[in-house]
Amino acid sequence: MASAADLSPGLPPVALYVHVPFCVSLCPYCDFVVYPGAAARGAGSRIAAFVDALLTEVHLRADLADARFTHRQPLASVYLGGGTPSLLPRSALAEILSTVRERFGIAAGAEVTLEVNPGPTERGDLVAAATAGVTRVSFGAQSFSASELRRLGRRHRPEDIAEAVAAARHAAIGSVNLDLLYDVPGQTEASWAGSLQAALALAPDHLSLYALTLDDPAAEGLAGPTGDHLPTPPGARRWRERARRDQDEDRAATQYQHATDRLAADGWHGYEISNWARPGHESRHNLAYWRRLPYEAVGPGAHAFDGATRRWNAARLDAYVAALAGGRLPPGDREEVDPATAEAETVILALRTSDGVDAAAVDVPRFRDAVAWALAGGLASRDPDDRVRLTTTGRLLSNALFARLL
Secondary structure, three states: OOOOOOOOOOOOOOEEEEEEOEEOOOOOOOOOOOEEHHHOOOOOOOHHHHHHHHHHHHHHHHHHHHHHOOOOOOEEEEEEEEOOHHHOOHHHHHHHHHHHHHHOOEEEEEEEEEEEOOOOOOOOOHHHHHHHOOOEEEEEEEOOOHHHHHHOOOOOOHHHHHHHHHHHHHOOOOEEEEEEEEOOOOOOHHHHHHHHHHHHHOOOOEEEEEEOOOOOOOOOOOOOOOOOOOOOOHHHHHHHHHHHHOOOHHHHHHHHHHHHHHHHHOOOEEEEOOEEEOOOOOOHHHHHHHOOOOEEEEOOOOEEEOOOEEEEEOOOHHHHHHHHHOOOOOOEEEEEOOHHHHHHHHHHHHHHEOOOEEHHHHOOHHHHHHHHHHHHOOOEEEOOOOEEEEOHHHHHOHHHHHHHHO
16 A cells, blocks of 8 residues: 555656666675575576566556656666676566556667676576667676686676677667776786776777775665665675775776776767766666656665655565565665755766756855865866866765765
8 A cells, every 4th residue: 555655746757777686696795685596596596486576566666656647758768787687587577678668668769778797697688688678788797807707706707798798789789888897806907907908899888987895784774674785794794804905096096097098088978987988878777867867666675766755675585575475565765855965966966977067056155165175176177168077086086075065
């Protein structure tokens, strides 16, 4: 049954995130909601029960949207993330997208992204994915160094990445992204440059380059019964403690600067702090987040936003499946976003992108000192079009600026 909070005013979603929480194994740095091993494969697989629950949640969320909004436009983007969504059986992926299309609508020409592991036993059937409606794939490449992949706990080999990209092209999937990690334990500036060069040689359409972050969700209070994270396993916690000792801020900055210069020289558009694209291949789904547009979300740990309220599902799979098997929405929580926080978020998210923010929007008392500090320190520039944008230095030190803006 819908609560008053479920029916509170807001905006209809323009995008949908679908979280698929299964992996063959758990990488020690990963903080996403993941159930590895037997839950993902074999006689003990929980995928079928999860898919049934997920489809029920899609129906329930659509019912709520129908009750809240007289007019809704079809979704402009759908993103299946994880976990490893490419582990889904062909029939399950097709049924999920068919149900989303039936209940929410998917606009003509919409972006439909599938996250994929590059290994031959994990990348799934990309031809079937394209037939189901997938238009974009995002491969978790992470590195082209075999030793770095082993250190990160990845199961694939460097050569698997090339095979996976070729499979996506064969399937006529129109946009291909590669994720890469820098500031990895044991990584050198030379090996990072080699991974970037190897990625470019595969002619992807989009690159996401992330500094390896090693957080502790439990210490941050995010792993409780209604939390959106799972506790970090003891082995992964020990791995992170060792890995942190091998990270280096100066090396990470040099690696980021190398990527920025190399990609700019090749004509790539660095449209967000961690994301570069060929023209027309910017991630429309992620741009919805950065533009603070409303989006729906389903699956354990998934977050939704309607312009005024954030809502998230709890991470625990048992509770998720049990609730939906009983026809109830899964456990989770929500928070209202007050006007001051909304204003700061709008500025911060805009500054993450190459569009920046209108100078007039930050020429107000609460932001003026922080922006002046950034301009004076070379973290930002005020450009001839009267917009404030982060410099490369500013992108590296963005958290310091964002803390001041909050």
